[in-house]
Amino acid sequence: MPNQPVAAVAKSSDEIANDIANAIVEGRLPPGTKLKEEALAKVYSVSRTKIRAALLMLAKDELIEIAPEKGASVSRLSKDEVREIFEVRRILEVALVREFAQKAQSADYRRLDEHMAREREALAARDVRLRAKLLAEFHTLLAEIVGNQVLLNILKKLTARTALTAMRHQSDDGATCSSDEHARIIEAARAGDVERAIEMTLHHLAHVQGDMEDGCAEANRESDLIAALLTC
Numbered sequence: 001m002p003n004q005p006v007a008a009v010a011k012s013s014d015e016i017a018n019d020i021a022n023a024i025v026e027g028r029l030p031p032g033t034k035l036k037e038e039a040l041a042k043v044y045s046v047s048r049t050k051i052r053a054a055l056l057m058l059a060k061d062e063l064i065e066i067a068p069e070k071g072a073s074v075s076r077l078s079k080d081e082v083r084e085i086f087e088v089r090r091i092l093e094v095a096l097v098r099e100f101a102q103k104a105q106s107a108d109y110r111r112l113d114e115h116m117a118r119e120r121e122a123l124a125a126r127d128v129r130l131r132a133k134l135l136a137e138f139h140t141l142l143a144e145i146v147g148n149q150v151l152l153n154i155l156k157k158l159t160a161r162t163a164l165t166a167m168r169h170q171s172d173d174g175a176t177c178s179s180d181e182h183a184r185i186i187e188a189a190r191a192g193d194v195e196r197a198i199e200m201t202l203h204h205l206a207h208v209q210g211d212m213e214d215g216c217a218e219a220n221r222e223s224d225l226i227a228a229l230l231t232c
Contacts, residue, residue, distance in 0.1 A: 010044070010045060010046050010050075011044055011046065012050075013050050013051075013053035013054040013057065014054075014057070016040075016044055016046070016050065016051065016054040017054040017055075017057040017058050019044075020035070020040075020054065020058060020063075020064075021058060021061070021063055021129070022129070024063055024064075024074055024164065024167075029074050030074065031074050031075065031076030031077075031164075032073055032074060032076050033073060033074045034071060034072070034073050035055060035064060035071070035072040035073060035074065036071060036072075037051045037052060037055070037071070037072075040054075055072045058072075059072070061160060062075055062157075062160040062161050062163070062164065063075055063164055075161075075164055077161065077162070077164075077165055077212070079213045081161075082162065082165070082209060082212045082213050083209070083213070085158050085161060085162060086205055086206075086208075086209040086212075088158065089139075089155075089158055089205055090202060090205055092151060092154065092155065093139065093142075093155075093201055093205065094198050094201060094202065096139075096142055096143060096146060096148075096151060096155075097142065097185065097189065097194075097197050097198055097201045098194055098197075098198060099146050099148075100142050100145060100146050100189060101188075101189040101192070101194045101197055102194075103145070103146055103147075104145060104189060104190075108145045109186065109190055111141070111145070112138075112141065112145075112186050113186075115134065115137070115138060115141055116138070116179065116182055116183055116186070118134055119131065119134045119135060119138070119179045119182070120179060122134055123172070123175055123176055123179060126172065128167055128170075129167055131175050131179075132163050132166045132167040132170065132175075133163065135166065135175065135178050135179065135182075136159035136160070136162070136163045136166070137159075138182045139155055139159055140152055140155045140156050140159060143155050162208075162212055165212050166208075166211070166212065169211065169212075169214065170211055171211075174207075174211050177207065178204065178207070178208060181200060181203065181204040181207065182204070184200045185197050185200045185201055185204065188200055
C-alpha cells in the first residue's frame with residue numbers, strides 16, 4: 001500500500017507570534033505595517049482565533065499595537081516618545097541604582113555576573129533578538145533584586161517599548177558598548193562607589209537614548225519612502 005501524504009501540521013499561536021516577531025526584528029515588517037487577521041489566517045492556514053491569540057502575545061511584548069476599529073500594526077516610536085521614556089527612566093533608575101548599591105548581597109552580584117555572561121554570549125553569537133532582550137532585562141533585574149514590584153512593572157513596560165527599536169537599529173558595536181556599561185555600573189556598585197554607579201547609569205541611558213532617537217529617525221525615513229512608493 002503506497003505511503004499516504006502527511007498533512008502539514010498547523011502552527012500554534014506561539015509559533016505564529018515568533019514568526020511575526022522575527023519578521024519585525026529583521027525589518028521585513030516595518031513600523032506602522034498593518035497586520036490583518038484575515039490575511040494572516042490565510043498565510044498560516046489557521047483560524048482567525050489563533051491569529052488573534054498570536055497578535056495579543058505580540059501586543060503584550062509591545063511589538064505591535066492593537067487599536068479599536070483599526071486593528072493591529074507594527075509598533076513605532078517617535079523621537080518625542082523616546083525622549084519622554086528616557087526622562088522617566090533617568091528619574092527611576094538613579095533611585096534604583098542607589099537603593100541597589102545599598103541592598104545588594106554577594107548572591108545578587110553572582111546573579112548579575114551570570115546575566116552579563118549571557119549578554120556576552122548573545123553578543124558573540126550576534127543573536128540580535130536575544131541580546132536586545134537581555135540588555136533590557138539587566139535593568140529590570142536590578143529592580144527584582146531591590147524587591148520593588150511597582151518599579152519592576154514600570155521598568156518592564158518602559159524597556160519593552162524601546163526594545164523593538166534596539167532590535168532593528170542598534171549596531172553590534174552599540175550593543176557591545178551597552179553591555180560594557182552594564183559591567184561598569186555593577187563594578188562601581190560592588191566597590192561601594194554609589195555616585196560613580198549613578199554617573200555610569202546616566203551615561204549609559206544617554207547613550208542608549210541617542211541610539212534610539214537615531215533609530216526612530218531612520219525608521220521614519222523608511223516609512224516615508226514606503227508611503228511614497230505606494231502612492232506613485
